[in-house]
Every structure is written in structure tokens, then in C-alpha cells.
Amino acid sequence: MEKLIWHTMMSVDGYIAGRDDDMDWVFGVDRGSGETVAEVLRSTGALLVGRRTQDVEDRLQPGFYGGAFSGPFFVLSHDPPAEAPVVKGVTGRFLDVGIEEAVGIAREAAGGRDVVVLGANIARQCIEARLLDEIIIHVAPVLVGGGIRLFERPDGDPARLIPTASIEEGETTVLRYSVPR
Numbered sequence: 450m451e452k453l454i455w456h457t458m459m460s461v462d463g464y465i466a467g468r469d470d471d472m473d474w475v476f477g478v479d480r481g482s483g484e485t486v487a488e489v490l491r492s493t494g495a496l497l498v499g500r501r502t503q504d505v506e507d508r509l510q511p512g513f514y515g516g517a518f519s520g521p522f523f524v525l526s527h528d529p530p531a532e533a534p535v536v537k538g539v540t541g542r543f544l545d546v547g548i549e550e551a552v553g554i555a556r557e558a559a560g561g562r563d564v565v566v567l568g569a570n571i572a573r574q575c576i577e578a579r580l581l582d583e584i585i586i587h588v589a590p591v592l593v594g595g596g597i598r599l600f601e602r603p604d605g606d607p608a609r610l611i612p613t614a615s616i617e618e619g620e621t622t623v624l625r626y627s628v629p630r
């Protein structure tokens with residue numbers, strides 16, 4: 450079956466975004482061949498995006514995958530604006546539904562291909578609902594010092610992962626894990 454994948458870059462000290470959603474540390478990191486990103490782009494049919502990630506996208510406007518992804522995307526928000534989200538000319542859809550329903554909608558739009566999750570908050574919900582299949586982390590050689598952690602759940606049990614790959618790509622180390630259900 451097609452997979453639900455959380456794909457993210459992370460600093461060595463475990464942040465996916467710096468303070469005030471700073472993402473400058475991501476730009477300029479040498480990703481080498483970029484083979485993992487290319488593979489994800491080939492297999493992905495839709496994106497499920499957290500509202501905070503979308504807000505940063507609106508501000509910085511790099512486009513998803515730097516504009517390389519132009520398929521359907523869905524943005525989860527409890528307070529969706531009247532206007533649909535638009536990224537690089539592609540119109541997405543705001544959703545105000547539970548995580549299971551959101552994943553179902555994205556899967557349908559993906560047409561038998563994978564769905565990629567963007568944003569730590571919604572990725573955590575996918576893990577807790579036992580919906581996530583795989584985590585792909587590009588570890589960037591940066592110490593960010595504060596911001597949004599990869600996984601923030603102070604009161605929950607640890608979530609055990611199964612390592613499947615560790616690959617050097619340029620300055621980054623790509624770590625892949627499958628998530629037991």
C-alpha cells in the first residue's frame with residue numbers, strides 16, 4: 450500500500466525550525482546528489498501540511514520542495530481563512546477535520562501514490578493515531594539552539610522506530626525509519 454511519510458530536515462540538536470520559525474539555517478546546506486528528495490518527489494501524490502508550515506511558506510514563498518512539487522496539497526487548520534491556500538500557482542484546500550479524516554482525504558487525492566506530511570505537530574498526531582509508515586530525516590550540520598523540536602511530547606511514552614537506512618548526501622545525513630503500527 451502507498452505510504453504516509455514524514456519528511457523533514459533537522460538540525461543536529463533536534464530542531465526542524467529555529468526561533469520564530471526561522472528557516473534560514475536550512476538554505477545553503479549542501480544536499481549532494483539530492484537523490485532522496487528526488488525519490489520522494491517521484492513517489493509522492495499529495496501533501497498534508499500543518500497551518501504553521503503553510504504560514505511560513507506564505508511568508509518565504511520557496512514553494513513545496515523549492516517549487517518542485519506541484520501536486521495537490523491540504524492544509525490543516527482549526528481556523529481556516531475564507532480563501533484557499535495557493536502555492537506557486539497551485540490551489541490547495543484548507544481542512545478542519547481530525548487527523549484520520551485528513552489523511553484519508555490526502556490519500557484519495559494522491560491516487561495510489563504516497564502522501565508526505567509537513568510539520569511536526571501534524572506528524573506527531575499521525576504517529577499517535579498509528580497512521581505514519583515512515584520518517585525520513587535529513588540531518589543538517591547546524592546547531593540551531595532553540596525553536597520547534599522534531600518530536601515534542603513531554604508526557605507520552607517513547608515511540609520505538611525501526612532504522613532502515615543511513616546515507617550521506619552532501620553535508621547531510623539522511624536517516625530513514627519505519628514506524629511500527
Ligand SMILES: NC(=O)c1ccc[n+]([C@@H]2O[C@H](COP(=O)([O-])OP(=O)(O)OC[C@H]3O[C@@H](n4cnc5c(N)ncnc54)[C@H](OP(=O)(O)O)[C@@H]3O)[C@@H](O)[C@H]2O)c1
Pocket residue numbers: 456457458459464465466470471472475498499500501502503505506525526527528529544545546547548567568569570571572574597
Ligand atoms: N525542517 C523542515 O524540513 C520543515 C518542514 C516542515 C515545516 N517546518 C517548519 O516547522 C514549523 C511548523 O511546524 P509545527 O509543528 O509548529 O506546526 P504544523 O504542524 O506545521 O502546524 C500546526 C498547526 O496545524 C493546525 N492543525 C493541526 N492539527 C489540526 C487538526 N487536526 N485540525 C485542524 N487544524 C490542525 C493548527 O493550526 P491552527 O492554529 O490554524 O488551528 C496547528 O497549530 C514551521 O516553522 C515550518 O517552517 C520545517
